[in-house]
Amino acid sequence: MASGSFRKKLGWVGTYLVWIIATLIVLIPIYWLFIVSARSRVELFARPSFIQTSFYAENYTKPLFDPTFQRYMINSIIIATSNAILVSILALLATYALSRWKLKGDDNIFFWTITNRMAPPAAFMLPLFLIFTRVFRTEDWSLFDTHIGLILVYCVFNLPFAIWLLKGIIDGIPIELDEAAKVDGASTFVILIRIIVPLAAPGLAITAILSWVFAWNEYLFAATLTSVNARTITTGLAEFVTVTGTNWGEMAAVAMLALVPALLFLGLVQKHIVMGLTFGAVKE
Amino acid sequence: MKSKWLGWGFMSPTLIILIITGLLPFLYVLYVGFFDWNIFSAESGLKFTGADNYRRLVFDSPYLMSFWITIKFTFWTVGSQLVLGFFLAQLLTQNFPGKTFFRITHALPLMIAPIAVGATWRLMVIPGFGPVPFYLDRWFDIDYRIGSFANQAFFTTVLMDIWHWTPFVTLTMLAGLTSVPKEPMEQALVDGANKFQVYRYVTIPMMMPIILTTLFIRLMDGLRIVDEVWMLTGGGPGAATRYVGIHIWRVVFPKTDYGYGSAMSLLTLYFTIVLCWLLFIAISESTRTSRSE
Numbered sequence: 001m002a003s004g005s006f007r008k009k010l011g012w013v014g015t016y017l018v019w020i021i022a023t024l025i026v027l028i029p030i031y032w033l034f035i036v037s038a039r040s041r042v043e044l045f046a047r048p049s050f051i052q053t054s055f056y057a058e059n060y061t062k063p064l065f066d067p068t069f070q071r072y073m074i075n076s077i078i079i080a081t082s083n084a085i086l087v088s089i090l091a092l093l094a095t096y097a098l099s100r101w102k103l104k105g106d107d108n109i110f111f112w113t114i115t116n117r118m119a120p121p122a123a124f125m126l127p128l129f130l131i132f133t134r135v136f137r138t139e140d141w142s143l144f145d146t147h148i149g150l151i152l153v154y155c156v157f158n159l160p161f162a163i164w165l166l167k168g169i170i171d172g173i174p175i176e177l178d179e180a181a182k183v184d185g186a187s188t189f190v191i192l193i194r195i196i197v198p199l200a201a202p203g204l205a206i207t208a209i210l211s212w213v214f215a216w217n218e219y220l221f222a223a224t225l226t227s228v229n230a231r232t233i234t235t236g237l238a239e240f241v242t243v244t245g246t247n248w249g250e251m252a253a254v255a256m257l258a259l260v261p262a263l264l265f266l267g268l269v270q271k272h273i274v275m276g277l278t279f280g281a282v283k284e
Numbered sequence: 285m286k287s288k289w290l291g292w293g294f295m296s297p298t299l300i301i302l303i304i305t306g307l308l309p310f311l312y313v314l315y316v317g318f319f320d321w322n323i324f325s326a327e328s329g330l331k332f333t334g335a336d337n338y339r340r341l342v343f344d345s346p347y348l349m350s351f352w353i354t355i356k357f358t359f360w361t362v363g364s365q366l367v368l369g370f371f372l373a374q375l376l377t378q379n380f381p382g383k384t385f386f387r388i389t390h391a392l393p394l395m396i397a398p399i400a401v402g403a404t405w406r407l408m409v410i411p412g413f414g415p416v417p418f419y420l421d422r423w424f425d426i427d428y429r430i431g432s433f434a435n436q437a438f439f440t441t442v443l444m445d446i447w448h449w450t451p452f453v454t455l456t457m458l459a460g461l462t463s464v465p466k467e468p469m470e471q472a473l474v475d476g477a478n479k480f481q482v483y484r485y486v487t488i489p490m491m492m493p494i495i496l497t498t499l500f501i502r503l504m505d506g507l508r509i510v511d512e513v514w515m516l517t518g519g520g521p522g523a524a525t526r527y528v529g530i531h532i533w534r535v536v537f538p539k540t541d542y543g544y545g546s547a548m549s550l551l552t553l554y555f556t557i558v559l560c561w562l563l564f565i566a567i568s569e570s571t572r573t574s575r576s577e
Contacts, residue, residue, distance in 0.1 A: 018375055019383075026393060030393075219398065
């Protein structure tokens, strides 16, 4: 018995050690990013040290009070939030349809949605660019460089992911619940809102958050399909490297600022994040 | 009996958006792939060449090379992520102090933009002020320059990807491990199976659907990687980290060889879809068996 509890303690210490190392590995690059963001150009090229006593605030204040940067930040917030809401609603409707109606070719549709996420992005930029500038336009307006354009285009990778995440979760809600409500005279929409949404809530929350994060973090589409009005924070980040001769300090500061909203979300949903991610693949 | 039309009605917004943003561009790329089209060549405009682009591709060694290193990259990253993620998730199923803190911090990289991940790692390894080359040289006498040594650049991108995406795998694995029933494993232990046997014959088979789904997602995203590698190495040195997404990007944008780039994209996409389709079938199979047991 004594050796049993000793082994248990040993396992406990081992687990602890592994997790401390894993956490350090995760944190060191982020910590370094923070350090760089707190240093002036001169300090940066001194001996690389992990200890920082001063704080070079200009790296933060300069972009924060720059109207261009503020606009990028606001654009990112608008686009990511609208995209997350749109994706969650559409994915909920689509997965509900895929799960409850035996639609013709539903397995193929399900797989086809995810193939949209597989395409190497480069070659697909030109057709999207053409669709945006030539197809969806009026005399003095086109989808190019608009918020709505990016919101729609982000669906191409977020919707499939959301559908995959939600499918298993909605499949796992017993269809008897639907039928019982139907007998009581509930319409399909009432069933959806009163039964499906509450039961799939953790999955929906994680869908919305991950869609938000993916949209917030996207770079290539934003860089190609916008020019001035709808540029996002990630394109701003890349501009620091190419245009201004790489101002590392400011770039790091912007990267830190871009991390803040994502951190807030992470804090909010950390309880659901695990249960939402089963993809419904494991059932009892 | 529910009306089929309502089902299609629920599907239609999704289908319409995906047709506009996914299917139409795909058809366009498919069409252009049969033409020679370089906007800056002497005679601009589309010139029909049949399957010439595809014939060229099969013998195009830079493309094949970039494809090969992408597969190598995906193999190392996804393989390590699955092993590490499973191991870390397994440790999280027991209780120990600070567990919640570890779990939350662990999810941090998942939240960072790929382009910022690339930038962060570049700050770590850049000669001059990055700590990695400095301390490697100082403590281990290793000459570390990802701008010059192909192998170092390759393994740095692999490590970066492992750093970025292992947390995602850990979380999905943890979700799986906490939702599979415990009784079969306890029963197996009671029946005299050792820990290894329980893993081999009970836990892993029950986890198979989620392992395969995670593999599916990581594989799909790994094969099309661009942002973070572009930011970290720019595809270099030489072509050492010019993964297929970056290679196509270079063909399409700086070289504006659009017809050829389209053919390249389609071949790559085709390969990805076939691979993922096989996995998809495996997932459906394993879900069925794990549910019927």
